[in-house]
Amino acid sequence: MFSTLDVDIRPGSGLGRFEIGSSLWTVLDMLRSLQHSFPQVDIKYDPDASSTTPIILHLRPHLDLLFSGKHQRLHTICLRKLRDPNPPVTLRYKDTVLSSTEDALTRVAVRRTFGPTYPGDDLRYPGLWFSFEEDGMGEGMKGVFSEDRMQEVKRVLISQKGNDGKGQDALEEVAEVPVMAGDIKQAVVKVHDGITLHFYPSSSKPVHIQLGETTAQDLNLELGPALRVHYKEDERMSIHSTSHASDVENEPGYFYNYFQHGLDFLICGSSHVVTKIILHSNVPGSPLFQRYKRCNWEIEGKPEDDEDDTPPRKRFYDRFETISHFLSPREPPPSMHLDRTDDEEDITLPSATTRLHGYDGIILEVSESSQVLSVMLF
Template identity: 90%
Template sequence: MFSTLDVDIRPGSGLGRFEIGSSLWTVLDMLRHLQHSFPQVEVKYDPDASSTTPVILHLRPHLDLLFSGKHQRLHTICLRKLRDPNPPVTLRYKETVLSSASGALTRVVVRRTFGPTYPGDELRYPGLWFSFEEDGIGEGVKGTHSEDRMQEVKRVFISQKGNDGRSQDALEEVFETPVMAGDIRQAVVKVHDGVTLYFYPSSSRPVHIRLGQTTAQDLTLDLGPPLRVHHKEDERMSIHSMADTSDTADQPRYFYNYFQHGIDFLISGPSHVVTKIILHSNVPGSPLFQRYKRCNWEIEGKPEDDEDDTPPRKRFFDRFETISHFLSPREPPPSMHLDRTDEDEDITLPSATSRLYGYDGIILEVSESSQVLSVMLF
């Protein structure tokens, strides 16, 4: 016996517990705790454009969640197979039951509930539309269209008002919504300095985190407590250091892990100041996918002159070759091989290995397809 999937429609805003504008990381994290309600979750994306691919979550059999390619925000919700009893679906709008195991959602029910709309193969309203086809999207108005008042709705779509698939780019980014409040919208990186974090809503004050100056207490005051504090024990990378690390190897150091922001901070034990900053791109198919939320980072270069108020930047979705030339016009430095699955034998990925490229003050972790998976400042 399956429990009923009981969801309410909020045009332009959401469906059930899913809110338009929510991050991919937040939704997948929520689904981990709801395996009894959504036992089958399938993640689909384009492996040839992994940094900017839209991501679709199939919650079988009823829900498809489409996330935007760059910001990984919930763009469109599709409810389908309304008559599939495994599990049965109850669909509501305000106080009205639109569809249930005992009653189908038909064209006439939609019109009675939402009022008149423009003619076409679909019934479209701001932030909401109803399709009478199992797959595909109708082509809009047709002159020879014939209507059946009792025709059953096959799929229901919810998206933002004004961003509902009618524009030339149906996958454009999601407009700012209340559910984004407190999330990082942009992280501007400056080598040898640190990172400036800009938050939602856009009117929020930015936070500047400086290497060697910002303390653990500052991080807690500005970002809240980390989701995890991890004491650093792996010193294998110190063998590559040109400096004498014998005096510092025994000093305690620890990470503040802000998975919800896609950022790690390495903090020195004696001084409790930030010594390294790691920003994660959350690229689908990479070993750390979904461990961190995507951090929308940009590396800022030096302005061309004193009057230049728009210094050049390279973003997380730029290819490694472009970012490498931006950091150093010479040939890329020698790389080190990294396989994050070495200690997890049960994990199998099509591209589990990455390479580390070190520059003056910054290290890039790069996938086999030239996508930058993370940036480390030191």
């Protein structure tokens, strides 16, 4: 016996529990707690463009959730197979039941509820689209326009208003909406200094987190409590340090893990100041995918002169070779191999091995496809 999937339409805003503009990390985290309602989630993406690929979550059999490629924000919601009873679907708009397993949603019922719209094979309203095709977007299809009043709706799509007409681009980013409030919009990285965090809404005051200066108490005030505090126990990297650096490395410390921001901070156990900052790219197919939300980081270089207001930057989606040349025009430094499944006996991944490239004040973790998975400042 399946429980009914009971969802309400909010044109331009959302469907049921799902809000346009929500992050991929937030939605997948929510789905983990709803396995009784959504027991199977398929993740689809382009492995050849893993840093910027749009991602589709397929919640069988009724829902497809499309996320934008760079910011990983929920862009379009598609509800299909309205009459499939496994599980049954009840679709509502305000206080009206539009569709159920017993009652089909037809062309005339849509027009009675939402009013007139422009002619075409589909019925389009701001932020809402009713399609009479099982699959595909229906664009450019040849054929006679149907005026069958009882023609049954096969799919319902919700997106932001203005993104629902012809010419809709699945690669467009989602415009700022209230659900983004408190999320990091941009993280500007400066080597040997720290990071400057810009938040939604765009009018929010930036937060500067400085290596050797910002304290654990400052982090709690600016970012709220960490989702996890992890005490540093792994000292294996200290074997590669100089004697002085090794003393610093072996000093007791602890991590503040902000999974919801894609950030980690290593804090000195004695002075309680930030000594390292790690920013995560949340690249699909990588070992740490979905453990952290994507942090939209940019590494800022030195301005060309005192009057340069736009210093050069390299971004998370730039290839490793480009970022490496930006950090050091010479040959890339020797790399070390890291297999994140070494400590996990029951986990195997097709691309579990990454490479660590160290520069002056910064380390890049790089995938086999030359995507930068994380940045560490120290």
